[in-house]
Amino acid sequence: MRTFGLILKEMLERKLNFLLSLLAIVIAAALFVAFFTTGEASKNETIRLMRDIGFNLRIIPEKTNMEKFWQRGYSEETMPESHVYELASYEGISYAHLTAILQKKVIWQGREVFLTGIAPELATPGRKKPPMIFSIERGNVYIGFEIAQGLDLKKGDTIDIFGKTFTVFHSLSESGSEDDIRIYAHLHDVQSVLNMENRINEIKALQCLCIAHDTNTNSLSLLRYQLARILPDAKVILIQNIASARESQRIMAERYFGFIIIFVVVVCMAWIGILAMLNVRERRQEIGIMRALGYSSTKIAVLFLGKAVFIGLIGAILGFGLGTALALKFGPVIFKVTASMITPQIKLLYWGVIASPAVCSLSVFIPAMTAVAQDPAVTLREE
Amino acid sequence: MIMVRLERASKFYRTKHGDVKALDEVNLQFNEGEFAVVRGPSGSGKTTLLLSIGGMLRPTKGQVFINNSDIYTMSERERVAFRAENVGFVFQLFHLVPYLNVIDNVLLPAGVGGSRYSQEEAKDLLNRLDLTERIYHKPAELSAGEKQRTAVARALLKRPRIILADEPTGNLDPENAEEIIRHLAEYHSKGGTVIVVTHGKAADRYASRVVHLKKGHIDSA
Numbered sequence: 001m002r003t004f005g006l007i008l009k010e011m012l013e014r015k016l017n018f019l020l021s022l023l024a025i026v027i028a029a030a031l032f033v034a035f036f037t038t039g040e041a042s043k044n045e046t047i048r049l050m051r052d053i054g055f056n057l058r059i060i061p062e063k064t065n066m067e068k069f070w071q072r073g074y075s076e077e078t079m080p081e082s083h084v085y086e087l088a089s090y091e092g093i094s095y096a097h098l099t100a101i102l103q104k105k106v107i108w109q110g111r112e113v114f115l116t117g118i119a120p121e122l123a124t125p126g127r128k129k130p131p132m133i134f135s136i137e138r139g140n141v142y143i144g145f146e147i148a149q150g151l152d153l154k155k156g157d158t159i160d161i162f163g164k165t166f167t168v169f170h171s172l173s174e175s176g177s178e179d180d181i182r183i184y185a186h187l188h189d190v191q192s193v194l195n196m197e198n199r200i201n202e203i204k205a206l207q208c209l210c211i212a213h214d215t216n217t218n219s220l221s222l223l224r225y226q227l228a229r230i231l232p233d234a235k236v237i238l239i240q241n242i243a244s245a246r247e248s249q250r251i252m253a254e255r256y257f258g259f260i261i262i263f264v265v266v267v268c269m270a271w272i273g274i275l276a277m278l279n280v281r282e283r284r285q286e287i288g289i290m291r292a293l294g295y296s297s298t299k300i301a302v303l304f305l306g307k308a309v310f311i312g313l314i315g316a317i318l319g320f321g322l323g324t325a326l327a328l329k330f331g332p333v334i335f336k337v338t339a340s341m342i343t344p345q346i347k348l349l350y351w352g353v354i355a356s357p358a359v360c361s362l363s364v365f366i367p368a369m370t371a372v373a374q375d376p377a378v379t380l381r382e383e
Numbered sequence: 384m385i386m387v388r389l390e391r392a393s394k395f396y397r398t399k400h401g402d403v404k405a406l407d408e409v410n411l412q413f414n415e416g417e418f419a420v421v422r423g424p425s426g427s428g429k430t431t432l433l434l435s436i437g438g439m440l441r442p443t444k445g446q447v448f449i450n451n452s453d454i455y456t457m458s459e460r461e462r463v464a465f466r467a468e469n470v471g472f473v474f475q476l477f478h479l480v481p482y483l484n485v486i487d488n489v490l491l492p493a494g495v496g497g498s499r500y501s502q503e504e505a506k507d508l509l510n511r512l513d514l515t516e517r518i519y520h521k522p523a524e525l526s527a528g529e530k531q532r533t534a535v536a537r538a539l540l541k542r543p544r545i546i547l548a549d550e551p552t553g554n555l556d557p558e559n560a561e562e563i564i565r566h567l568a569e570y571h572s573k574g575g576t577v578i579v580v581t582h583g584k585a586a587d588r589y590a591s592r593v594v595h596l597k598k599g600h601i602d603s604a
Contacts, residue, residue: 002494003494005487006483006494009482009483009487010482012482013481013482014482285476285478286478286480286481288478289472289474289478289479289480289491290480290491290494291439291463292437292439292466292472292478293466293467293472293491293492293494293537294463294464294466294467294468294492295463295467295494296460296463297459297463299494376439377434377439377440380434380439380474380478380549381430381434
């Protein structure tokens with residue numbers, strides 16, 4: 001009789017032991033599959049969200065002192081205005097809103113104000129998104145709430161800024177931020193006033209993303225890489241958004257469930273190990289007679305390890321089916337946002353049929369060695 | 384020609400209450416083609432003697448030779464192969480594998496002997512042992528006599544040079560006991576060597592020699 005035949009007949013004879021061992025591996029495999037199937041959906045959804053929402057970026061001169069940047073709210077360094085057009089014309093990056101900014105804190109009318117020049121927004125060709133940042137005509141200014149209040153400025157008033165006359169186009173409502181002491185003007189007007197022709201100190205790119213077809217690519221890394229190629233003297237600051245918050249949440253959940261999975265796998269391994277040990281005890285005399293008939297230690301070990309591999313394989317297949325069914329049934333209830341993304345992950349089956357027999361064999365290793373180490377002379381004398 | 388030779392073979396079992404001498408400096412030999420009975424009371428060392436001869440139990444001291452080879456100087460692998468090739472066992476408790484039917488139990492040595500043992504040979508053997516109708520029955524469905532005949536068939540399938548039977552009739556009624564001994568005698572008549580350890584006297588009329596064992600010593604041989 002061939003070894004596999006012996007294994008199969010033994011399993012059919014001791015059905016309870018076989019079924020309990022199988023149950024352990026099916027539970028572990030099903031949990032693993034269910035979690036990763038829903039997790040994968042969540043991951044794909046996050047990638048999709050990031051693709052749709054994109055990253056909000058501030059692109060500033062590479063040499064910027066970041067300590068001062070965060071203190072002042074802008075970079076003291078500048079870069080060529082042409083950078084924004086280079087970025088706009090680059091086909092590998094898509095964005096919804098792109099604008100060049102030059103801003104500086106200045107003393108005007110005896111008070112500190114932020115003088116901010118904004119270029120008209122650039123948009124990806126064919127994409128009809130309304131401007132997110134307001135567009136300012138040359139010769140006009142938008143006045144922050146505090147300045148307007150302090151100087152009693154209204155729409156239509158004219159003001160002089162460092163020798164150049166501007167019309168107040170709009171007096172902004174209170175924002176409760178530094179924008180209340182800000183004067184917005186056209187970029188080229190501010191460049192002219194500050195004698196910084198063709199210079200900017202920030203590009204604001206909203207909903208910016210790379211055009212990559214591989215959903216598994218880390219899009220932020222790719223975006224940074226692409227930007228570094230186009231604008232080698234600039235650096236990128238990410239403005240956190242919902243998508244990245246969701247990504248952080250997913251990673252946290254993955255770690256949490258990762259711990260649970262490890263715990264479940266260890267418990268199942270112990271379960272299988274105990275069942276195998278009971279099986280070895282039950283088969284003491286059988287092992288003894290096999291040794292008497294000339295079965296080697298290796299052959300005896302193969303009987304137990306082979307059984308473990310077989311249970312592992314069946315368990316992986318059943319576990320994959322059960323786990324996928326659970327993910328498809330309950331995943332959409334738990335993860336409502338990612339419901340439509342939950343699909344069977346066939347790669348988990350491939351991994352399962354490799355990992356599961358290995359885990360089972362590992363669990364059964366000690367019992368198998370115990371079986372091998374049994375003295376047949378002792379067991380054959382037992383009544 | 385000497386088939387089995389024990390030289391000052393001793394076996395001690397360590398227990399909580401001190402060492403127990405199962406065999407004590409035993410010198411004994413069995414010739415090829417001999418039908419020997421080893422008799423003695425419980426605890427006299429009969430089973431220990433049998434398992435030592437079968438390469439299953441290393442003596443604490445002394446040597447065991449089969450065909451002039453000291454079987455305990457062989458490696459474990461060599462001894463296992465030697466046993467598979469040359470020795471057949473029959474036990475009092477039959478030791479059939481419970482999940483295999485009669486023919487699969489008989490063919491169990493094929494698991495190490497490969498295709499040398501065919502289904503036809505096994506069926507022929509079972510026919511001779513009057514087990515044809517039980518061929519696909521599991522041990523739990525057999526009578527004690529049928530179980531022991533299956534065990535004998537399993538031992539005979541390999542056509543071993545020596546059969547070691549440990550109380551083969553111990554669990555059988557006189558009729559079945561007689562039948563089992565008759566099958567062993569038939570094997571012996573074809574040139575096989577048989578050593579039967581027993582309390583009973585069923586084997587005496589076929590035996591060419593009766594060895595008496597007492598407290599690990601040869602009382603008479």
